[in-house]
Amino acid sequence: MKIERLSTNKIRIFLTFDDLSERGIQKEDMWREIPKVHELFSEMMDQAYTELGFDPTGPLAVEVFALPAQGMVVIVTRGKYDVPSIGVNLEDELDEEVYEMEVTLEQSDTIMYAFSDFEHLIELAHLIAPLVDEDGKLYYYKDRYILHLESKDLEQGTFNSLIALLAEYGEATSVTLAVLDEYAKVVMPEHAISTIVTHFAPQN
Incomplete structure (x- = not known):
């Protein structure tokens, strides 16, 4: 797994097929709501934070590009929180370790x-x-x-x-x-x- 920063709010993660198979994940699983994929994503975000200081809190747009031979490229873009309405405790919202993800998948030749x-x-x-x-x-x-x-x-x-x-x-x-x-x-x-x-x- 290789991680690089593209900008302040965007990173790119390269996953080989070995990275996926070691975790029992097939290429087709990447757009399914299954625990193994969530665990992989949490692992990626932990590594991104450790290596690059990338903070994954907030809404995230996740683009997955499936390459035929190399593996997968995952682009993660961090969005911004909307200003909370009166009476909403933003700290409580941030304490919930739930990533808000919008995932899109594309095949590449x-x-x-x-x-x-x-x-x-x-x-x-x-x-x-x-x-x-x-x-x-x-x-x-x-x-x-x-x-x-x-x-x-x-x-x-x-x-x-x-x-x-x-x-x-x-x-x-x-x-x-x-x-x-x-x-x-x-x-x-x-x-x-x-x-x-x-x-x-x-x-x-």
């Missing part, structure tokens, strides 16, 4: 993997070239190469094979396209896999 060594990416490219038609975009961001692919047109068997290879050579990352487009260097704007295969031979 984006696959994003990071590679610290370009040689690993070369080896991977030669293996996955037959699997991908739309063969991606390559960025360089914070000393790592980040490969962006889309999974929307892949059959399930092809998708599983692709993810297995990506996980073997790279590491799933929660960085978003918006961040990459603004802050990363674009190495190959399109056809990244076929370009690598054409110009670089694997070492082995």
Whole structure:
């Protein structure tokens, strides 16, 4: 579980599928009202408070983005209390440890993997070239190469094979396209896999 602050009132939490499975939670459970999900959310808020000093009191808007290979990105935005009406004790309201959550869930077709060594990416490219038609975009961001692919047109068997290879050579990352487009260097704007295969031979 990785937590980062986006602004004073907003944080982003990256949950891998291992984070979920360790707690007995399936991806589909994330929008269900079950105790395990509430426990996970409380754990996330405790960690956010400990690591970032993020205070989760008050109404919270929770956006859950399900990524096909990496896990889930949870965006938590803290709202503000309405001014209490006369006769309402605000302290009593704050003492109740109940999070007011408005949860929305979105699916994403984006696959994003990071590679610290370009040689690993070369080896991977030669293996996955037959699997991908739309063969991606390559960025360089914070000393790592980040490969962006889309999974929307892949059959399930092809998708599983692709993810297995990506996980073997790279590491799933929660960085978003918006961040990459603004802050990363674009190495190959399109056809990244076929370009690598054409110009670089694997070492082995």
